Amino acid sequence: MEEVQIVVAHSQRATLRVGDVFLKVDGDPAHADIEVRAMAMAPVPTPAILWCEPPVLAIAAAPGTALGLLGEPSSASPAAWAAAGAAIRSLHEAPVPPWPGRSLDDVTAELDRECEWLFANQVLPTEVIRRNREIAEVALRPWKPVFIHGDLQITHVFVDGDEVTGVIDWSEAAPGDAMFDLAILTLGHEECLDDLLAGYGSDVDRDVIRAWRSLRSLVASHWLIEHGFNPDEPGCEFDVLRSRMQEPGAI
Incomplete structure (x- = not known):
């Protein structure tokens, strides 16, 4: 009998692993629908979809190992990071998904709301929140929508070695800002950005990437705390x- 492993579980979603099969249970069937459609469109390696019976999506395990973990140095080679960059570039150059993404107004409103929560609950020093809110402003500008993974x-x-074997968890895929994907992949691993860009290309705005890291860390912290995760782990948000x-310039 195969052992059932709980990969992640919270009130919105749970992912179980049974052998080489992942079972994703989501209270919102729209997430599974987007994931299936996005994987069919994405020009990068993705796991095989075995079946989908909402609220459950079954996919095969991706071969190889993850590029890294938050809070730990990445053991992947510079060439593997460059291969990831090349894969992301192909995604960003693919046709944009037909469903809507988040607007600039949506992102700005969420940032304002989550910063208010952080201030009110004093989970971080006020000057840390204020400094990162200033940095995040750089990301709040119009962008040309591309096909982004979103998470x-x-x-x-x-x-596997120096090759990308699979990109998983596509439920947030949508039209969006290319710099957002680059920021999230290097969150907590900023030292790997040069290797990533060796494959992606250098036509990026590093200040915007940096801003998205601050913005994502600000808006994600509330959700993580409420769902039993700890954004205060080493290397995390x-x-x-x-x-x-x-x-330089910090007060």
Whole structure:
């Protein structure tokens, strides 16, 4: 009998692993619909979809290992990071999905709301929140929508040696800002950005990538805390936010 492994579980979604099969249970069937459609459209390696019976989506395990983990140095080679960059470039150059993405107004409203919560609940020093809110402003500008993964965490990209073998968890895929994907993949691993861009290309705005890291860390913290995760683990969101206080210009 195969052992059932709980990969992640919270009130919105649970992912179980049974052998080489992942079972994703989601209270919102729209997430599974987007995931299936996005994987069919994406010009990058994705896991095989075995079946989909809402609220459950069954997919095969991606071969290889994740590019890295938050809070730990990435053991992947520079060439593997470059291969990930090339894969992301092909995604961003693919036709844009036909469903809507988040607007600039949506992002701005969420940032304002989550910063208010952080201030009110005093989970971080006021100056840390204020400094990162200033940095995040750089990302709040019009962008040309491209096909983005939308949740391109380092654990969602799998490699075998120097090759990308699979990109998982596509439920947030949508039209969006290319710099957002690059920021999320290097969140907590900023030292790997040059290797990533060796494959992606250098026509990027590093200040916007940096801004998205602060913005994502600010808006994600409330959700993580409420769903039993700890953004204060080494290398995670709070560390990203605190690190901005060591930069030139920080007060």
